[in-house]
Every structure is written in C-alpha cells, then in structure tokens.
Amino acid sequence: MSQTPLTPTVLVIFGAAGDLAWRKLVPALYCLSAEGWLPEKFAVIGVDRKEMAKEEYLRHLRTGVESFCRRKLDDASWTSFTSSLVQYHCGDLSHPDTFGVLAKAIEELRQQWGGVANPVFYLATAPSLIEPIAQGLGKVGLGKRVPGSRIVVEKPFGRDLASAQTLNRSLGEVFEEKQIFRIDHYLGKETVQNILALRFGNAWFEPIWDRRYIDYVQITVAETIGVEQRGGYYERAGALRDMVQNHLFQLLCTVAMEPPVSFDAEEVRNKKTDVLHAIRPFPTEAVHRLAVRGQYGAGWVRGERVPAYRNEPNVSPDSRVETFVALKVFVDNWRWQDVPFYLRTGKRMAQRISQIVISLRPVPHQAFPEIAVDQWHPNRMILNIQPQESILLNFQAKRPGPTIRLSPVDLRFSYRDAFKSETPEAYETLLRDVILGDGTLFMRADQVEAAWSLVDPILQVWESNPPTDFPNYSAGSWGPEAAQVLIARDGRSWFESPEDGE
Template identity: 55%
Template sequence: MKFTLKDKPTVFIIFGGTGDLAWRKLVPALYNLYIDKWMPKEFAVIGNGRSKLSDDDFRETLKEGVDQFSRRGKVDNEVWNNFSKHLYFQSADIKNVSTYKDLGKRIRAFKKEWKGDVNVIFYLAVAPRFFTTIAENIAAQKLATDVAHSRIVIEKPFGHDLESARELNKLLCGMFDESQIYRIDHYLGKETVQNIMTFRFANAIMEPVWNRNYIDHVQISVSEQLGVGGRGGYYDEAGALRDMVQNHLLQLLCLVAMEPPVTFDADEVRNRKVDVLHAMRRFHAEDLSHMVVRGQYGPGWIEGDEVPGYRQEDGVNPESNTETFAALKFFIDNWRWQGVPFYVRTGKRMHQSASLVTIQFKDVPHYVFPNASNENWQQNRLVMSIQPEMSIRLQVQAKRPGLDMTINPVDMVFDYKGTYDTDTPEAYETLLLDTMVGDQTLFMRGDQVEAAWELLMPVLNAWESKQSLNFPNYSADSWGPEIAEALIARDGFHWFTLPVDKIKK
C-alpha cells in the first residue's frame, strides 16, 4: 500500500481549515502519516477559511496544534519544515463561487506541475449547515468530475433525523458517485474497533460460540467523565441518542453482530453491517417504557472539582429536555441472535471514561464442583476495551493455588501496550490514509446511515414530544440514572465496568 500511495499525488482541501477539527485532529494526523512515510511524494494541503492569513501564518498556527495533539509530542523542527512546505492557506468565503474557481485553478496548477492523475480530497470540517453549500459549489464548478480520483469527506452528524439524512444523501448522490462519498465516523478508525473483525473472523475458535447457543447477552457501553464543555449549543440540539448511539454505538453493535463477509471488499463488509440494522427489532410505543431510558446530569463533583449540571452549561437552555444519557435494549431477529439482548448505554459526566464491548457467555450446563468452591463463580466473559485501555480480556474460571478446591475468575489478556512496542495510530490517521487510498471499508454507506436513523426515530420522536419531568435525574460522577440499572436488572443482569486497577492510563 505504501508503494501504491507514493504514486498517487494528492491535493487535500480542508474547508474549515482554521477550525478546531483541523487543528486538533486532521493536521496532526497528516503530520504523523508523513513521518511514517505513508504520504504521497507529491501532496498539498490547502486550508480554507475566512481568516486573513498568509501561508506562513497558517503553518505556524498548525504547528501549535501538532505540538499539543500529535501522539509524538512536539514536532521535530527539520521534519516540520519539510512537511509544512506542503501546507497552504486560502482566505475565502465558502458561499462565494469565486472560492471554488480559485480552488479549481490551484488544482489544475498542481496537476500540471505533477504531470499525471491527482487525487483531490474535499474534507468538510465545517458545521453541517454548510455541507449542502460546499457540495453544490464543488459540483457546479466541476471540481469532482473525475470519479476515480476525487472524493468528498463528510463529518458527522450526517443529518439530524431520517428525513434530513435522506435529503442529504439524495443531494450528494445526485452530484457525486457513492464511491466518492466518505461519511466519516472516527470511532471506526480506532485500533480496538478494527480488531473486533480480526478477532472474530481470523480465529476459528470464535465462530462456533458466536451465537445465541452460547452467548447470554451483549453490552456496549461508552461513558464519559466530561460534560458538554464548549459544545453546549450544538449538544442541546443533538443529545446522546443523536450524538453517540445513532453512529458510534450502532457501528460497534454491527461489528459484533454481523455475519462473516465473503471478502474484505468495502461494499461486502458494509452489506453485512446493513443486514444487521435491517434485522434489528423495531421499537413500538408500548416498548419504550421498558426498553429505553434517558437521563440528564445534574451538578456534582468530578475528581475533587465541582462541576455544573447540564442546564447550567454555556449555550444550554435552562429548561432543556435534551438527554445526556441514553440506554437501550435491542434485539436482532435472525438465526444467529434470536432472543439475545444487546444492551447499549452512553452518557456524560459519568463515574469513569471508558468504552467497552462485553460478551457475556451462558453458564456451564452442569456444575460439577463442590458448592463451597463457587463463592467467586462467574460466567465466562469477553471484554473488548476500546479506551482508555486498549485490550481484549477473556475472563475464565481457574483453581486458586492451595490444597482446597477454590475457583475464582482470572483474565487472559491481550494488551496492546504490553504486546507491541510501536505507537498506536490515531483513528484519524487510519481514516485519512484510507481516504487517500480509496478504501471505504471503515466509512458508512448512505443506506447504512438511513437504516440507523430509521431504527431510532420512534425513540427520538417520543422523547422530543414528551417533556421529562424528572430531569436532571443523575448526578455527576455517577453511573447514570437508577432506572438504567432497572432496564437491565429486570432481565437478571447488571452493567459491567472495567475495574480501576485494570485501567492503564
């Protein structure tokens, strides 16, 4: 792949080039790819924004971001000087047609200089309300007519609901080929998330037990200690269901539940994910009281610091009905998963920041050991930790050393840090490289986005039409509202967490 990419000169255009995403994520990721020799020999990164900056000003600003957010720490000045020669800034208004005419001239100049086919990537690192304007102007100026060598990258949220997602898909697909559209979800670029497929489909011992015959239930939990911070205005229009469940958590669920793809072809993999979404049981009005839970955090203390409640955050309506916590119970009505509950939860201002996928296996069919030996007995459990620790733990039973028969759970652990010496690439490094190569495996297809929205619309509509009378209903530094425990406890289960002593920060 490295050799192939070397022969693909690339122009990378970032709309919102002076924004937070470019500063914190995109340019640090491109810089790391450059250090690791993944970037093409000939490339240019053009930042687009309203600020009045020279190329040198732009480069200096980006250097500050790389110093702070690159996984390698502060830049090596010689390396940075060589990399930054490829960075340019265009002061422009994305609503003005002249902006796109100027971009066309610069693209043609690079093509002439590099003498060959050039990949052109348009990255929309802007607010969703600008997606349509930028896409229409790119199409109007015929900047992406070369289907094989031009791509448009759309950040989440992709739509606000099913109707808006369909409208955006229809608009984009009317101007670009689906193979050009990269709907990005940074969660799919995380190493442990990618390893879910490897763990499932590269190990013969997994497939025989990966079904309703052996698995009791599945939990997917993404908890955050942070509040909404400076995103109050955006978050109050979104909420946990839109911000996390519709994309990140449903993507994780699809990776766990999908059927084995015939090949690792992008569309074949995405077909299997869409199959999962289509097989998921729809919510009806009578289901909502016992299959979904919402919450909103109140004030409290996090690691010794007093923090405000959600309604006291900047940009948030003091009487907001927006949920900062969501828990849902899903069923997948197919042969593999019939009757197996999938529990999903996510929330802000929770006790621990962690992302876990937990597979709970059924109990042994017959217990042969003395009753006195089973004080610490638990069912086998597979825990895939995405963050902060990156690991896969298989929890099994073993005899404790000694003359008596005492059984207790032990962990068989694959730990990234303990196994590999190399740094783990950031998610955006993986996804930007795939964009340049033209691999859509880790990107969402239009029908996949719409299927996810369709699944959740009954819940969204119900929550928006009915004011919650008990918000806020959980305090900061808790595990969410008590009714979230009831959601899973009524089935005889409890939410799993990764013990603090096992988290390697």
C-alpha cells in the same frame, strides 16, 4: 516507507482554521507524513472564513501538533511536512468565487505533477455547510467529472431519517456513492478493527459467536467530560443523535455481522447493513421499556466540582436534551435471536471508557461444591477500545491450595505490550483509507438511513413526552437509576471496569 504506491493527492480542508483540523486532522497528517504513509506528491489546501497569512496558519497548526500528536514534533519532520502545506485560502464557504479559486489552485498542482492529482475534500465544518459546499464543488466540475475526487463528511449526518435522505440525495447529485466518505472516527480505532481479526482470523471464537453460547452483549461509551464549549451544538443533537445513531450502532454491527466472503469494502458494508435491517424496531408503546434517557446534574468528577448540564455555556436553563442514553436492542436473525444487546452512552460519567462486554451462558451443569464457586460469574470477553486498547478473556481458575476454590482470572492482550509500539490514532487510519479510496470503514448511504429509521421512533416519543425528572443523575456517576432498572429486569447488571478509566 509506504507499502503501496499512492496517486498524487490534494487534500482540501474546509474549516481549516477550526478545532477539528487543529486537534485531529493535521496532527494525524503529520504522523502519516513522518512515518512515510502519504503520497510522494501531496498537498494540503486550507479553506476557512478566518483571515490568516500562511505563516500565521502554520504556527497555529504547529501548536496543535505539539499538543495533540502522538509523535513528538521535530523540526526536520515539520519542515518536510509543511513544505506540502502550500496554500491557505480565506473565503466564504458558500460563495461561488471561493470554489473558482480552489479549482484553479488544484489545476495548477495537477499540471505541476504531470496532469494527475486526486482532489479530496474534507468538510470539517458545521453540518449546515455540507450541501452548499458540495453544490459549490459540483458547479466548478470537481465532483463526478473527476473520477479520483472524494468528499469526506463528518457527523452528524442529518438529524433524522428525512434530513439524512435529503442530504444523501444532495450529495448524490454531485458525487457517486463510492466517492462519498461518511466518517465515524470510532471505526478507525485499532480494537474495533481487531474485532474482525479476532472473529474471522481465529478458530477459537467464531464457533461460539452466537445465541447458543452468548448470553448477552453490553456496549458502553462513557465520557467524564461534559459538553465543554459545544453546548449550542448539543442542544440541537443530544446523546441519541450524537452517539447512538452512529458510534454505538456501528460497534454493534461489527460485533454482530455475519462472516464476509472477502474484505472488499462493499462486502463488509453489506454485512453491517444486514445487521441494521435485522434490529428489532422500537414500537411507540415499547420505547419506555427499551430506552432510557438522562441528563447530568452537578457533581464531582475526579475531585473537581462540575456544573449541571443546564448550567453549561449556551445551554437552556430548562433544557430537555438528554446527555445519557441506554437501550435494549435485539437482532432478529438466526445468529442472535433473543440475545439482548445493552447499549449505553453518557457524559460526565464515572469513567472515560469505551468497552464491549460479551458474556457467555453459564456452564450447563455446576459440578463443584457451592463453597468452591463463591466468586463464580459467567465467562466474559472484554474488548476495551479506549483509553487503553486491550482484549481480556475472563474465566475461572483454581486457586492454589489443597482445597478446590475457583476464582475469576483474566487472560489479557494489550496492543502496547504485545507490539511495543504506539497504535495509530483513528484519524490516521481513516485519512489514509480516504487517500487510498478504501470505503470499508466508512458508512454508506443505506447504512445511515437504516440507522436513522431505528432511532426516529425513539426521538418522536421523547419529543412528544418531555422528561419531568431532569437532571436525573449526578455528574461522576454511572447514569440514572432507570438505566440500572433497564438491565436489572433481566437479572443482569452493567459491567463496571475496575481499571482507572483515565
């Protein structure tokens, strides 16, 4: 059962017939319901342009739960869950009448529940609809005038600094900042949250978590899939906007932030924002040395021949959009001065893996004979975020035998093995936090703008200097050669997990 009494809540999903609701949101809500983590009084109202009877809508949702939920669907739990899915409204998401009907439906539920209900508005829609929906909610009094009201906005949040600032101003006209939840599903993953527990809940790690002991940090978010059916969106975004400005920078902030005084949402977000402000800017003349872009060509992924990005649906045949990015980043403060953070992300890569590798400096004096350390490499901490959530400590140990020979070994912590249970999906964690009103894992306006201010110079250089070598890496590889050069200049190489990424 739930551990904290929760206020009655109405969750309104705009774009309720879309892919995000089908694959992620409703399967997550079903798990929360089956495990007793939703308020006792809870309802979902779906709003979408698509005409659908309630029964047809529920059948559609059931196929999504059966396909994507970590729990096996059972009829009793499904019946209990769908009793809360009281309504589905077909309506134009930019038309005033839609919001009038919605306000009436929410008020009816509030009266049924004794006059109390927090409305939560989840925008599972195209970015172009964020402002019209927010303005529509404001006009029917469902914004600031309702203290428990919240709005959840998916990425991309803008496409550059100017558009993000405009969007923040627009949302701020309708909602208080504490009511706005800018969602990044990577921050809901258990291993990402466990970085904070690892650092600040143990005496082992924090004393060495700085430039004195850490040589460099690598953050990799690699996918084996291409753009699938999202070519139209990706042509307007690209990997820098789609992944680096939000996911990778947020992972960097979690690794690099200073210890918070408490785990109050604003305190944690303050510390993360401080990291973004401390990141060394990318001057125009240095972008070519610090940033690499790539686009995948045809190749083989797990024995299957796959097309080049330019041959994907809804992609221009001479597209200049990047599907791979690698960056070298510095955080200019006392803890991290001159420690490089190497970031990379790409589609159609050799493995599907999200991973943070923290490499320690070499021991100050090597006392062992050369033959004893022929396989020596620096100690590492490897944080695997997906597909298998785990933490590895890699260190040297003596091999059995009469002579001294050192070999690297791993000390492994696996969520699945340690706790004998499945970890919740990221959207389960984040949806419950929204219901609780806990903004710790969500981006604040100043965080978003600080991140955009860092990538804007790169975007401007790339847009004014079109690539001449696209496609420059084969599908199924680890990206363009220039990414290897980026890190090799410093006498280092990208860490490649020996484990099967799938």
